[in-house]
Amino acid sequence: MIRFIARRLLSLALTLLIASVIIFLALEVVPGDPASVMLGVNAQADTVAALKEELGLNVAKPVRYLNWVTGMLTGDFGISYTYRTPVRDMIADRMVISFPLALYALLLSTLIAFPAGIIAATKRGAVADLSVMGTTQLGIAIPNFWFAMILVSLFAIKLQWFSAGGFPGWEAGFGAGIKALTLPAIALALPQASILARVMRSSLLDTLGEDFIRTARAKGLTARQALWHHALRNALIPVLTIIGLQFSFLLAGAIIVENVFYLPGLGRLIFQGITQRDLIVVESVVMLLVFAVVMVTFLVDIAYAAVDPRLRRRM
Amino acid sequence: MRSKRNLIIGAFLCTVFLAAACVSFLWTPYDVTQLNIANKFKPPGYPHMLGTDHFGRDIFSMLMVGARTSIAVALVAVSIGILFGVPLGLFAAANRNTLIDEIIMRGNDLVFAFPALLIAIMITAVFGPGALNAIIAIGIFNIPVFARLSRAAALSLWERDFILSARVSGKSGFRISVEHILPNLLNLLLVQGTIQFSLGVLAEAGLSFVGLGAQPPIPSWGRMLAESQTFFSFASHVVIFPGLAIVLTVLGLNLLGDGLRDYFDPRLRQNMPQKKNQSSVV
Numbered sequence: 305m306i307r308f309i310a311r312r313l314l315s316l317a318l319t320l321l322i323a324s325v326i327i328f329l330a331l332e333v334v335p336g337d338p339a340s341v342m343l344g345v346n347a348q349a350d351t352v353a354a355l356k357e358e359l360g361l362n363v364a365k366p367v368r369y370l371n372w373v374t375g376m377l378t379g380d381f382g383i384s385y386t387y388r389t390p391v392r393d394m395i396a397d398r399m400v401i402s403f404p405l406a407l408y409a410l411l412l413s414t415l416i417a418f419p420a421g422i423i424a425a426t427k428r429g430a431v432a433d434l435s436v437m438g439t440t441q442l443g444i445a446i447p448n449f450w451f452a453m454i455l456v457s458l459f460a461i462k463l464q465w466f467s468a469g470g471f472p473g474w475e476a477g478f479g480a481g482i483k484a485l486t487l488p489a490i491a492l493a494l495p496q497a498s499i500l501a502r503v504m505r506s507s508l509l510d511t512l513g514e515d516f517i518r519t520a521r522a523k524g525l526t527a528r529q530a531l532w533h534h535a536l537r538n539a540l541i542p543v544l545t546i547i548g549l550q551f552s553f554l555l556a557g558a559i560i561v562e563n564v565f566y567l568p569g570l571g572r573l574i575f576q577g578i579t580q581r582d583l584i585v586v587e588s589v590v591m592l593l594v595f596a597v598v599m600v601t602f603l604v605d606i607a608y609a610a611v612d613p614r615l616r617r618r619m
Numbered sequence: 620m621r622s623k624r625n626l627i628i629g630a631f632l633c634t635v636f637l638a639a640a641c642v643s644f645l646w647t648p649y650d651v652t653q654l655n656i657a658n659k660f661k662p663p664g665y666p667h668m669l670g671t672d673h674f675g676r677d678i679f680s681m682l683m684v685g686a687r688t689s690i691a692v693a694l695v696a697v698s699i700g701i702l703f704g705v706p707l708g709l710f711a712a713a714n715r716n717t718l719i720d721e722i723i724m725r726g727n728d729l730v731f732a733f734p735a736l737l738i739a740i741m742i743t744a745v746f747g748p749g750a751l752n753a754i755i756a757i758g759i760f761n762i763p764v765f766a767r768l769s770r771a772a773a774l775s776l777w778e779r780d781f782i783l784s785a786r787v788s789g790k791s792g793f794r795i796s797v798e799h800i801l802p803n804l805l806n807l808l809l810v811q812g813t814i815q816f817s818l819g820v821l822a823e824a825g826l827s828f829v830g831l832g833a834q835p836p837i838p839s840w841g842r843m844l845a846e847s848q849t850f851f852s853f854a855s856h857v858v859i860f861p862g863l864a865i866v867l868t869v870l871g872l873n874l875l876g877d878g879l880r881d882y883f884d885p886r887l888r889q890n891m892p893q894k895k896n897q898s899s900v901v
Contacts (some may be wrong), residue, residue, distance in 0.1 A: 319729055425657035445869035447821055449828050449864035450844060457851045457858075483809050505889055560825050563847070575829070578744045586744050597732045 700761025
């Protein structure tokens with residue numbers, strides 16, 4: 305197990321290293337240097353030079369790369385070109401919205417998908433199954449930003465249960481924060497719940513067809529007991545992978561939904577960064593999201609290997 | 620029975636969507652570039668079947684032209700995925716358990732660490748927004764999907780007897796891959812291609828919605844939604860119809876994909892391993 309974790313850690317570090325090089329190279333080919341962009345066309349040459357000095361732009365690219373990476377390792381993400389504030393603080397301000405939003409959506413998606421998938425699998429072919437399959441087929445096809453707009457018009461404008469957008473801040477109280485994130489979380493959760501319910505159903509159907517379920521029934525367990533004590537645990541393995549993948553997709557997918565609800569999360573930060581040519585912000589947020597994806601995958605792998613020793617050898 | 624139904628409904632929806640795109644080159648009920656502010660926000664009915672938008676443009680005509688954008692972006696993106704992904708997967712399978720296989724597969728993992736939306740954002744940050752960059756972003760994301768799929772399928776084929784006899788007769792790994800493995804993958808690729816196509820349509824809509832996709836004046840369903848967002852409360856048709864167009868198209872493609880899978884291989888009916896690659900760009 306320790307060797308397994310060590311190998312996975314090594315590959316994790318390597319992935320992050322290569323990803324950071326790609327992100328840096330991709331964004332460094334952008335023409336024009338940020339200092340001239342910030343100061344405009346009429347800027348004096350020595351002003352530009354001074355700003356470049358201040359932003360650490362006048363060193364060779366490999367050095368800048370090293371500064372960026374070592375900075376991130378110590379929690380220093382550099383200074384925003386546009387706002388002159390530490391990128392770390394900007395990201396921290398946005399994280400407290402994007403991260404809970406992704407978690408909230410994931411929770412909703414799981415709460416919907418588990419019962420739906422289990423009912424569909426146990427009542428295979430019945431009305432319940434067909435309606436779950438039909439609804440999820442539709443759920444996968446609905447773009448979440450469109451669903452978000454419909455939710456806003458229904459629950460915010462017509463019924464006025466929720467506000468149409470914006471975020472009051474966690475200072476306004478936990479309840480108020482959660483309330484502001486509810487519609488976005490539902491919009492994000494819908495397609496994910498549809499996918500998850502289908503995975504849950506098919507995985508459970510596979511498991512229910514296994515010999516050990518027949519054995520369990522043969523030794524006298526009822527169908528319900530066999531389901532809860534034996535089938536469900538085994539069916540959860542593929543479901544967990546999908547949940548892991550979904551968390552990272554939710555973090556990234558939130559970028560679009562945040563726009564519908566005017567939530568000042570990481571997504572809005574990235575767009576601001578692009579429109580204002582604030583590349584250091586874009587680089588850092590992209591790197592952070594990639595880190596989240598890779599980290600979640602790693603944790604899921606480890607969780608698996610801990611549960612199922614057979615998987616340790618395969619990787 | 621159920622699978623046939625999927626196939627028929629899916630094929631029908633896809634045909635409608637394709638036909639709308641094709642016909643739009645020759646004819647649309649109204650000119651989509653013609654602005655007529657006096658005619659804005661006309662509700663659905665006569666003479667505008669689906670009403671008009673905030674510039675007085677006919678929504679039905681815009682949807683027809685928008686279908687072109689969706690098809691073009693998704694089709695090219697899926698083609699990129701197949702053109703690069705399949706050879707990579709076949710090559711990795713032919714050289715299984717070697718360093719090169721390992722490198723290709725780890726490379727795939729690396730691309731998967733970048734959700735498609737992030738790739739699109741980076742490309743946009745560098746080259747600016749546009750349909751072409753949306754295509755590249757979705758295309759890059761498709762490469763590892765097809766590489767993994769074709770490697771996994773090819774690996775099991777390599778164990779089969781008919782491949783062994785081809786090897787005995789002295790064929791090279793390259794020839795076996797092209798002459799024997801690839802033809803056996805076509806069904807699988809068609810099914811996955813359909814599913815990736817639907818994801819491509821969703822992705823294009825999402826990117827256009829946030830302004831990273833097709834730029835004006837090229838009509839696009841996602842941008843129609845973005846532009847109409849503020850008018851939803853008093854002219855709901857400007858939001859409902861572009862959204863429905865996306866839903867029906869994606870639904871049609873998914874049903875077609877499921878139907879094709881059942882048609883090619885009824886055994887695969889209840890497990891859907893392909894779905895694991897479902898990205899959500901949106």
